[in-house]
Amino acid sequence: MSQKHVLLRHRDVPDIHQLDVYRANGGYEALEKAVKEMSPADVQGEVKASGLRGRGGAGFPTGLKWSFVPKDADEVYIVINTDESETGTFKDRELLERNPHQVIEGAILAAYAVGAKTVYNYWRGEYMDAAHECQQAVKDAYAAGLLGENILGSDFSCDFINHFGAGAYICGEETALLNSLMGELGQPWSKPPFPAVEGLYSKPTVVNNTETLANVPPIIANGGDWYKALGPSERSTGVKVVCISGHVKRPGNYEVALGSVTYRDLIFGEEYAGGITNDNKFKALLPSGGSGPLMNDQMLDCDFTYEGPEAPEIGSVMGSASLIVMDETTDMVWAAKKATHFFKHESCGKCTPCREGTFWMESLLKRIMDGDATQNDVDVLNSVATNIGGRTLCALGEFARNPSLSSIRLFPEDYKAKLKVSDVHALPVAAD
Amino acid sequence: MSKLREVYGEKIDQILALYPAGKQKSAVLPLLHLSQVVYGGWATDEAKADVAGILGVDPTHVHSIAGFYTLYYEKPVGKYVLEICNDLACALRGADEFLEMATKKLNTPNHGTSADNLFTIENVMCIGACDRAPVLQCNLKFHEHLDEAKFDALITTLRAQAKKDEQSPTISEQILADIH
Numbered sequence: 001m002s003q004k005h006v007l008l009r010h011r012d013v014p015d016i017h018q019l020d021v022y023r024a025n026g027g028y029e030a031l032e033k034a035v036k037e038m039s040p041a042d043v044q045g046e047v048k049a050s051g052l053r054g055r056g057g058a059g060f061p062t063g064l065k066w067s068f069v070p071k072d073a074d075e076v077y078i079v080i081n082t083d084e085s086e087t088g089t090f091k092d093r094e095l096l097e098r099n100p101h102q103v104i105e106g107a108i109l110a111a112y113a114v115g116a117k118t119v120y121n122y123w124r125g126e127y128m129d130a131a132h133e134c135q136q137a138v139k140d141a142y143a144a145g146l147l148g149e150n151i152l153g154s155d156f157s158c159d160f161i162n163h164f165g166a167g168a169y170i171c172g173e174e175t176a177l178l179n180s181l182m183g184e185l186g187q188p189w190s191k192p193p194f195p196a197v198e199g200l201y202s203k204p205t206v207v208n209n210t211e212t213l214a215n216v217p218p219i220i221a222n223g224g225d226w227y228k229a230l231g232p233s234e235r236s237t238g239v240k241v242v243c244i245s246g247h248v249k250r251p252g253n254y255e256v257a258l259g260s261v262t263y264r265d266l267i268f269g270e271e272y273a274g275g276i277t278n279d280n281k282f283k284a285l286l287p288s289g290g291s292g293p294l295m296n297d298q299m300l301d302c303d304f305t306y307e308g309p310e311a312p313e314i315g316s317v318m319g320s321a322s323l324i325v326m327d328e329t330t331d332m333v334w335a336a337k338k339a340t341h342f343f344k345h346e347s348c349g350k351c352t353p354c355r356e357g358t359f360w361m362e363s364l365l366k367r368i369m370d371g372d373a374t375q376n377d378v379d380v381l382n383s384v385a386t387n388i389g390g391r392t393l394c395a396l397g398e399f400a401r402n403p404s405l406s407s408i409r410l411f412p413e414d415y416k417a418k419l420k421v422s423d424v425h426a427l428p429v430a431a432d
Numbered sequence: 433m434s435k436l437r438e439v440y441g442e443k444i445d446q447i448l449a450l451y452p453a454g455k456q457k458s459a460v461l462p463l464l465h466l467s468q469v470v471y472g473g474w475a476t477d478e479a480k481a482d483v484a485g486i487l488g489v490d491p492t493h494v495h496s497i498a499g500f501y502t503l504y505y506e507k508p509v510g511k512y513v514l515e516i517c518n519d520l521a522c523a524l525r526g527a528d529e530f531l532e533m534a535t536k537k538l539n540t541p542n543h544g545t546s547a548d549n550l551f552t553i554e555n556v557m558c559i560g561a562c563d564r565a566p567v568l569q570c571n572l573k574f575h576e577h578l579d580e581a582k583f584d585a586l587i588t589t590l591r592a593q594a595k596k597d598e599q600s601p602t603i604s605e606q607i608l609a610d611i612h
Contacts, residue, residue, distance in 0.1 A: 087557070090561060093561075127560065129573050163461070165501070166504055168502065182457065183460040342520070
């Protein structure tokens with residue numbers, strides 16, 4: 001259960017945001033090894049072997065994503081997704097604030113692996129205050145010949161550009177992000193085309209989450225097999241930063257090897273969040289920000305892996321590993337309404353089921369909160385949430401259903417207590 | 433004459449050069465951020481027309497972009513925009529009560545501006561500081577682990593600053609006009 005700081009290395013090495021400190025601790029050795037001793041295919045091979053998956057939440061295999069880029073493309077882009085906007089998520093901010101060179105080095109390695117010459121780092125606009133160190137790190141990397149023309153004397157050249165959004169959760173969806181970066185409305189497009197074939201400026205583009213790229217330098221330095229061995233299975237390899245917030249004694253980011261702990265360990269373990277505030281009783285966990293289905297106390301003993309929360313009897317996801325913890329005083333209708341309000345606010349408006357569905361879900365939750373609802377309103381809420389499923393271009397619509405569906409399923413008593421009639425029947429179970 | 437160009441001069445060209453030839457539309461977000469600094473803190477019609485002129489795009493396009501993102505303000509704002517998160521994770525740590533306290537103290541409705549035009553309060557969705565709630569951003573600068581006393585101290589500092597009319601660069605100026 002010991003902490004392994006592969007990503008949060010700034011906690012072990014003071015001032016690692018400075019280039020000389022980063023280099024004195026092995027920084028940019030992976031890049032040097034890659035450009036001098038490895039072919040782009042070798043770099044891709046190591047990342048494939050590592051089993052690394054997208055850490056933004058979707059969990060798509062990173063090496064596989066890279067391999068979709070056509071080999072003969074004249075221009076390829078790497079885009080870093082630093083539009084970290086999921087409720088309860090604050091890991092990419094810490095990585096770029098405290099250990100920016102590791103992300104920059106990861107992005108340069110990704111560029112080398114897919115033949116890109118330009119990296120755009122798309123930050124959410126609200127993170128400008130967190131970007132000072134990264135901006136300085138980019139300047140220092142250019143001055144040291146780690147970015148720009150002929151990196152480390154090789155014939156590989158790469159630019160790195162920080163780009164700032166302006167407040168839109170939807171821009172964390174990769175096609176919406178690319179539209180935004182191209183100066184269009186940040187709305188998703190219907191795939192295909194997939195960005196790896198036709199992305200930024202219609203060129204092949206790899207969009208990777210910030211944390212995902214921070215994993216790449218240690219993978220290249222130590223080998224894909226080393227990384228894979230940190231986790232318990234083919235699917236759950238390596239390490240992950242877990243963001244813990246809400247009713248816990250020590251909220252914050254924690255780095256763990258996948259499979260080395262359970263969700264209960266993360267919430268109650270002395271090395272982690274240290275238990276519930278005021279020693280209250282635990283009630284519910286949102287394991288992936290507002291997006292993943294709720295978990296109750298009986299579900300906490302599952303492993304912290306991709307597979308763990310996906311067990312049929314739990315029916316949730318690891319996602320971005322943003323744990324929002326709620327104690328016994330929390331009303332789950334209130335929590336569902338808060339989470340649903342977020343999705344209503346952030347729905348880009350392109351797909352009718354999401355735009356209208358999030359509006360109606362919030363309205364119904366408000367009616368239930370206000371004590372003006374009957375069983376029929378809960379049924380309608382369940383029906384609206386169920387029917388958004390599979391009918392939107394991107395995952396925002398899918399995510400938006402989860403607070404309602406999972407709270408009705410796991411905490412029906414919180415709903416019953418607010419209904420106008422006393423002889424309510426058993427609440428329905430979600431159709432899916 | 434473009435006021436944006438007048439203030440930022442060749443910085444504008446440096447920003448445009450971050451994107452491939454012919455793809456300068458990509459600079460719409462950074463330019464809109466800077467235009468708000470130049471045009472009194474919000475996306476006025478003049479600000480949007482200025483950005484459109486530099487990019488060679490229709491002003492209606494810039495208008496639609498400005499309306500889509502939350503950080504471009506569609507009406508006048510105070511000198512200090514206080515963005516207070518009361519999303520779920522923050523609300524579990526007292527952010528709803530904090531927001532209510534702040535609006536009462538400044539006698540400003542949520543999404544409104546104080547009578548002296550110093551403060552605008554915007555309650556916002558997650559700003560990525562959930563472990564340090566209650567939190568706010570003042571002109572995009574993070575203020576974390578807040579309570580009523582810290583809020584009072586911040587407001588006192590800001591009022592004193594405003595009196596001296598200190599022209600310290602905003603975060604967006606520092607970051608966006610500092611091109612490598």
